[in-house]
Amino acid sequence: NAGVMQNPRHLVRRRGQEARLRCSPMKGHSHVYWYRQLPEEGLKFMVYLQKENIIDESGMPKERFSAEFPKEGPSILRIQQVVRGDSAAYFCASSPEYIKSDEQYFGPGTRLTVT
Amino acid sequence: AQTVTQSQPEMSVQEAETVTLSCTYDTSESNYYLFWYKQPPSRQMILVIRQEAYKQQNATENRFSVNFQKAAKSFSLKISDSQLGDTAMYFCAFCNSGAGSYQLTFGKGTKLSVIP
Numbered sequence: 001n002a003g004v005m006q007n008p009r010h011l012v013r014r015r016g017q018e019a020r021l022r023c024s025p026m027k028g029h030s031h032v033y034w035y036r037q038l039p040e041e042g043l044k045f046m047v048y049l050q051k052e053n054i055i056d057e058s059g060m061p062k063e064r065f066s067a068e069f070p071k072e073g074p075s076i077l078r079i080q081q082v083v084r085g086d087s088a089a090y091f092c093a094s095s096p097e098y099i100k101s102d103e104q105y106f107g108p109g110t111r112l113t114v115t
Numbered sequence: 116a117q118t119v120t121q122s123q124p125e126m127s128v129q130e131a132e133t134v135t136l137s138c139t140y141d142t143s144e145s146n147y148y149l150f151w152y153k154q155p156p157s158r159q160m161i162l163v164i165r166q167e168a169y170k171q172q173n174a175t176e177n178r179f180s181v182n183f184q185k186a187a188k189s190f191s192l193k194i195s196d197s198q199l200g201d202t203a204m205y206f207c208a209f210c211n212s213g214a215g216s217y218q219l220t221f222g223k224g225t226k227l228s229v230i231p
Contacts, residue, residue, distance in 0.1 A: 033218060042119075042206050042221035043160070056216035089158060095217065104219065106152075106160035 002027065004094050004107035005074075012113045019079040019086070021110045025094030032075040033104060034067060037089040049075060082114045117142045117209050121222035128197045129230050135182075136192045136225045138207030148210040149183065149190045150219070155203040163205070166190065168212075194227075202229045 005024040013019050025032050030051050035043040048056040049069040060067070064082075069075040079086055089111050093104035118141045128134035140149070151163040166174045166183050173181050178198075182191045194201055207222040 031217075035219070035221075040223075042223045043219070045218040045220070048216045048218055056218065058216075059218070091160060093160075093219075103162075103165075104217070105162075108157070108159050111158075 004029075004092060004105050006090075006092055006107035006110050008110060009108065010111050010113070012115060013082050014115055015083055016081050019082050019112055021077040021079075021090050021092075021112070022074040023077070023092035023094075023107055024074040025092075026105055029094035029096055029105070031095040032069050033093045033095075034075075034077050035091045035093065037091065037109070039088070043091060046077070079112075082112075084114050087112055087114045117144075117211060117220045119207050119209050119220050119222035121205075121207055121225050123225045124223070125226045125228070127228040127230055128194075130197055130199060132197055133193060133195045134197055134227065136194075136205050136207075136227065138190045138192070138222060140188050140190065140207070140209050142188070142209065142211070144211050146212045148212055149181075150208040150210070151179070151181070151190075151192045152206045152208060152221075153201075153203045154206060154224070155200075160206075164192065197229045199229050199231060201227060203227060 032049045034046040037043045045059040047060050047067045064080045066078045089109045091109045093106045095104050120139045147168045149166045153161045153163050164176045164179050178195045180193045204224045206224045208219040
């Protein structure tokens with residue numbers, strides 16, 4: 001059973017460009033979480049999605065950031081007009097379909113560098 | 116809001132020795148989970164151990180065990196017989212199981228170096 005997959009693993013963008021980060025959850029998982037890790041920091045929650053629904057986006061910056069998890073395909077974290085401060089590692093985690101699951105399985109992360 | 120504090124930014128231990136990493140948290144919730152994650156240089160987040168707050172018995176996974184003190188809101192990780200492969204960042208994390216979102220709140224981490 002393949003684990004959580006994220007691509008690309010490394011992404012370089014110039015200031016003002018768009019960044020798209022993809023996350024394919026484990027098979028059978030329909031819950032996805034996105035976290036951001038700034039240098040020398042712990043991970044910080046951004047958004048929680050189920051298929052076709054955003055459940056909790058309390059950690060998302062108000063502007064330029066959006067996330068989706070369509071019925072088919074991976075979850076996408078989109079950052080428009082990137083700035084240097086967006087440089088970070090972005091992790092997604094997935095959890096099983098049954099409710100009340102606290103077990104989150106992490107992907108390897110995408111390291112975004114904004115030049 | 117929950118907060119997680121790891122007061123030791125860096126620690127080192129001799130191979131085969133025992134080391135304890137500290138973690139305290141602040142919450143008004145009664146039902147929650149606590150976790151320790153390991154992040155080696157590959158940056159992959161690896162779950163080391165989890166503890167359910169309603170369980171009084173401390174969790175154990177092979178060489179890893181926790182000391183969970185609910186009243187003190189303390190959740191330390193003990194690594195016995197340290198191995199070179201244990202060198203990594205260790206993050207303590209909290210999850211409020213009573214909420215609709217099972218987001219994890221992480222501490223800032225402790226960088227552990229195992230010395231040969």
